[in-house]
Structures are given as structure tokens and as C-alpha cells.
Amino acid sequence: MISRLFWAMAAAFLGFSDAGAQSAREVAAIKQVFAKVQPKSFAANREYCGYIGWSRDGTLAVSRMKRGRTDQCRPPRARHLHIIASWHTHAAYDPEALSEVPSVTDILADADEGIDGYLATPGGRLWYIDTTDMEVTQLCGLGCLPRDPAFLQGSEGPILQSYSYRDLLRRENEITAQN
Incomplete structure (x- = not known):
């Protein structure tokens, strides 16, 4: 509880926001x-997965990354960061997998943590997962x-x-019903 209060006060004092809008600096880092x-x-x-957030000295930083399974990854704890978003990849291309768009599970996992997220796909797309509006947006396309x-x-x-x-x-x- 004190830790959350500390980070909220520090973020407000330093002018950081985690209210659902990613900055150009954040996107460049991810x-x-x-x-x-x-x-x-x-x-x-x-x-592979992790978090992005603000360190105690006010710099944008990423957590240690973790190697997950073919279809899931749980980021390692990052107590040294005021977490603003998760990030993860969707592994290698698999013609049987729906991997070019964030999944329902992806958006729900971030929503459960109360953070937004970033996703990279096998086709080289970058997605932003906005859990305030419960929508995903492609920040940059194929390749x-x-x-x-x-x-x-x-x-x-x-x-x-x-x-x-x-x-x-x-x-x-729809895609599941077709297969």
C-alpha cells in the first residue's frame, strides 16, 4: 500500500502519467x-515478457525479461519500477495460431493487473493494449x-x-468456428 502511494506521488510530482496514453519516448523504448x-x-x-515503467531516479526503464511458453508468459516481479505497461512477444509464426492480433487473454491479463500493454507479433507488428478503453491499436504495421x-x-x-x-x-x- 505504501509502495503504491509512493509511486503515485512520485509520478505526479515528476509529471509522469500512466493514464492510458503512451508517449513517443515509451514507444521508442519498447x-x-x-x-x-x-x-x-x-x-x-x-x-518473452516483462514490464516498462519509471525507475526511482525518474528514468524510463524495462524490467528483466522472462522466457515463457509457446502461448503464454508471466512477467517477473519489478518492484524497482512504477509499472506503466507490460510487454510480450507472440513467439514464432505458427499457421494454426492467432498471433497477429492481441488475444482476448492478452487484454484481460493486463486489465487484471490494472496496466496497459505492448505486443510484438511474428509479422513484426507493434500493438498497444489500452485497458481503460478495452481496445487494442496497431502502432506500426507489418515489418x-x-x-x-x-x-x-x-x-x-x-x-x-x-x-x-x-x-x-x-x-x-469466427476464426475458431472456421477451423
């Missing part, structure tokens, strides 16, 4: 993280981040610029 992590994620066919060499463009059909939570549910149900 792109650097994904540029390094995506190749590892493809090679191992595992999700803006490292791309899995095995990735087949179009295998999941058209990919929109953004989806609401309901859109994600509908999309997952």
Missing part, C-alpha cells in the same frame, strides 16, 4: 526492447519490428488498425 527480443522469441518459439522469416502474410485474413474487446471476442470465435 521498439528497442522488441528489436532485441523478437529474434530470440522466434528462435526459441517462446513468448516495423523484426519479422519471423517463416511468417506468411495474410494467413489470418485482414488485420484491422484497431479492435475493441468485443471485436477481439468476435474475431476469435
